[in-house]
Amino acid sequence: NAGVMQNPRHLVRRRGQEARLRCSPMKGHSHVYWYRQLPEEGLKFMVYLQKENIIDESGMPKERFSAEFPKEGPSILRIQQVVRGDSAAYFCASSAGVLTNYGYTFGSGTRLTVV
């Protein structure tokens, strides 16, 4: 029973390149959440998706960031034209339903370094 799978674990990009982070939720989970954790800071919510729908993107930066969760395949967090300030750990979580009666299961994260 695999948990939430994120890949790659570590990603190095030069300034101006694109970063694609992948998240496969737990089997049977249809709700996906992305969080970002800057060095020495707390976790900040970015976006909440269900299959083919963005439910809440209130935490997403207005530019360069996008997320999708297609009908087939993993959820993708895409960062275009990366800058040094995008260096952070990006965590994905999934749940079976709306949160009150379910916990989140988090992945191990993708650590993005922009050089």
Place this chain on the structure above:
Amino acid sequence: DAKTTQPNSMESNEEEPVHLPCNHSTISGTDYIHWYRQLPSQGPEYVIHGLTSNVNNRMASLAIAEDRKSSTLILHRATLRDAAVYYCILLISSGSARQLTFGSGTQLTVLP
């Protein structure tokens, strides 16, 4: 989500119980209390959650005050592997789009 207040850090000795407090004086009747922890270099991990009654699971116990304005996460026998940041989070039960809002949590240090 309503705000919670936790101590920045706590220490415990190995194999002793640990009581991690959380104040949530603005909690409403339908807010759930969730606890997560984050070990170094790992993603957060669900620990426990509850509404009104005390809850127990294999990881911990959650004691909720009668007025619900505070709660305590109890680790019955701390181990070195319990050293982590512990987050107390309130979650509103109404509405369809909900996500956890993490505060700064309590850094638990377990001493051998």
